[in-house]
Amino acid sequence: MSKNVIVIGGGIAGMESSAYLAAMGYNVTILEKEGKLGGHLLKWERLFPTKRHGKEVLEFLSQGISEHVSIIYHADIENIERKDQVFNVHLSKGTSLKADAVLIATGYETFDARKKEEYGYGIYDNVITSPDLEEIFLSGKGIRTASGKVPQRIGLVHCVGSRDEKAGNIYCSKVCCVTGVKQAIEIKEKLSQTEVYCFYMDMRMYGFHFEELYKEAQEKWGVYFIRGRLSESCENADGTIVVKVEDTLAGKPLKMTVDLLVLLVGFVPSEGTRKIGELLGLSFNSNRFIKSADEHTMSNVSSEPGIFMAGTCTSPRTIANTIMDARSAAATVASYLEGYNIEKRTIHRNLK
Amino acid sequence: MNFDPFVIPFLTGLSFLCAVLIFKYAKWFIKLSREHKFKLLKWIFSHKIILALKEIFLESLLHRKIFRRNFVLGYMHASIALGWLLLIIAGNLETKLHSSKFFNMPYDPVFLKFFVHERSGIPIAAFYTFVMDFLLLIILIGIGLAVFKRFRSMLFGLKRTTRLKSFDKIARYSIWLIFPLRFLAESFTSGQYNTGGFLTGTAGHFFAAVLPVDYLSYPVWWGYSIMLCMFFIALPFSRYMHIPTEVALIMLRNFGIKTNKIYDGITEFEVNSCPRCGICIDVCQLNEVQASDIQAVYFIQSSRENKKDERKAFNCLLCGRCENVCPVGIEVNAIRITKRKQLVFDNKNAFNFLTNGSTEKADVIYYAGCMTHLTPAVKSSMCRILDEANVNYLFLDKDGSVCCGRPLLMAGKIEAALSLVEKNKKKILESGAKTLVTSCPICYKIFREEYKLPIEALHHSQYILRLVREKKITLSNSQQCVVYHDPCELGRGCGIYDEPREILSRTSQLVPMKNEKNNSWCCGGSLGDFKLSAEQKSEITRDVLMEFMAYSPEIIATACPLCKKTFAKYGNAKIQDIAEIVLASILKEKVTEKKVEVLQ
Incomplete structure (x- = not known):
């Protein structure tokens, strides 16, 4: 009889690891809180750095979900018990599932920009977030201000809720810089007459082809990049937004009026990640993501045997990295279930 | 005249104490600012002295604030302080009645029992004997509690107690021994001569039965005198300096003299009034997260030693929780700010580059404050409320403004802060407004304390309540x-x-x-x-x-x-x-x- 694996979360990581685990012959059940698989991928129209459509990746991931993978939608986990080697997952509907291993793929959510009140999200109508802009792209509607006008000038603010101790998040979310560049280009593609300004701390173009995209934004599309962190924004009577920022390259304070301000929000651990981690008694790292047994060598291994992680529940990742991490997680789970115990190898930490 | 060589230690100690106190108080008096000296001379012969005396009785002797905090702790302090004072007064009266002279040596009442055994000459002698014994008992109970507190402070409402310096310890151990020694000396002498009241008499009777009191009493009187001497010598360098200094501080405070931006004479009186009781330690929120050596008591201790400890000065939230519980009412925040001033570069010309714009006329000025600009929901709500109430107002810092100065003041950059105060004040007055409303308590505090505005300054909670009461807005x-x-x-x-x-x-x-x-x-x-x-x-x-x-x-x-x-x-x-x-x-x-x- 083949062994059962429960995958919590049906986003990119959950889908791809399920596909590999099913291919290895395990009975896989995905517990998805929504009514659809795909997670955040459903909310992004096009992806950096290639500008390919999100749904193309989703289609690819869906092909991996064969009849060997069962899916429970609208799943709400009430409790997870462990008896010897077997996990018993109780859902709020009253159903219970048995599993030999649990893979957490509960992912991230975007930083609540209202916590950065000085930027005015939720207070001023013309301040939106990067996911809001993506929703506009997906809907096919044009980019308009709250009063329905075509914006003449749009500002994009980098690092909102990332690398910001005052917001409680000291880490870099890894994807927002390049998302900002991608969205700036997309704005220019749709509204070529609109001026686009990016306010950044520094541009982290670490990924393959990221630098090219950054160059394209400047040379081909004329996007302005201003090095300086936004201090605050306020609203004019006509609904336009005044941003206050220090241009640290020019060494001058700058005040600029924009018609629309887009906040590039970072990653925080999702509510599900927090809840499942606490339910299973896992350790969290200093940034409140689930702690891996070792950051270099055992990113999928948790502090408890039989419980593994995939994707952004352990740290912010790009889609490409999430897919790789999901496959790695599948291999780690298989090693555990087959008794190879490769995941049990130890690595010494020199405390000095 | 009564005399015995064992009074010499007592006399030496007392003279030393008086000399040191006179020297120190004179030094601090000279360090008082002109304004403070003027106030002192103006009020010292006025009704304020009566208020001061009342406060001295309630706080320095009765320890009312400590009673409110913890009954046993209050009792301990009151019994020792008030008991001791009454013992001195009663002893002096007794001596005067005995000698029927107005003048007596300072040691006479202290060692009266040694010198006088024939008490028939004293009117109502039995009453005095009873009172003196009763007061001694009260003090002994207080001392007993103090010793007990050393080991079980939780019963006195103190989770943590102060870590003491060596002079504090010398003074403490001598004060612990003074009264038990007095009790023994008086008892032994009572045993010898079959005198004494309900306490010393009874104890003396008992001791005479089991001990050779004739031989023991004299050395114990010596011991009593030496302990008093040790206490008096250690006092000015220990926390017990608070006993005389607090009396002086209460007077000065009643004359309106308090620490204001500069570490001067009054600050010396304040820091020397700290009894290191440690009540301020438990309330400090930094205990748990970081430091346990920067609390008010330790900061004051280092200031008293004239140290410029940067960490103790700057590692403080200035929340005022310690001030709030201080039984002496020492204004720790104000003192910490003066200490900060000693440690920073304070440039009054730092903001000369700011230019003054013109200000429009209005009835009410709304000054949101920098922090409120970072919470725009507050300022936009406030503007809507003012609109709803049809207030003719001017949003003074709508497009950015000059800082109120309070953050600089908290950092000890007092001159720089006051230069901003001047700039803002000019702008505020130009508007001709009668009311200044701010959303920020930080601004509000400096508006009240440093701006000296001829118009009223209100925090928005006060102004909103006024609008509600005047029915300009309905909730x-x-x-x-x-x-x-x-x-x-x-x-x-x-x-x-x-x-x-x-x-x-x-x-x-x-x-x-x-x-x-x-x-x-x-x-x-x-x-x-x-x-x-x-x-x-x-x-x-x-x-x-x-x-x-x-x-x-x-x-x-x-x-x-x-x-x-x-x-x-x-x-x-x-x-x-x-x-x-x-x-x-x-x-x-x-x-x-x-x-x-x-x-x-």
């Missing part, structure tokens, strides 16, 4: 469960506790909390601390939030943009400023009114 009660966090600068800083509560009880269900009003916590976002890491600050914030959440509030209300911002970072509950809650309440009332109109 509707949402019945939402709300807890109110007192901002340090508004509450302990300016004494505004009731106005925000009255507003909130009109808009919501206000739930009282255990630690509120003058006992409220600091949110952790204070501008006062320069040493805490972001993580340490957030630890404070999370602890406070956890306590709030125990009341399951729907809204955590506050009246300070900085508190709001600090809590919003970690809170899952809704954190709102009073202005936001009031605006929602006004709008709700309008909707209800409309519905009523439609129905009619």
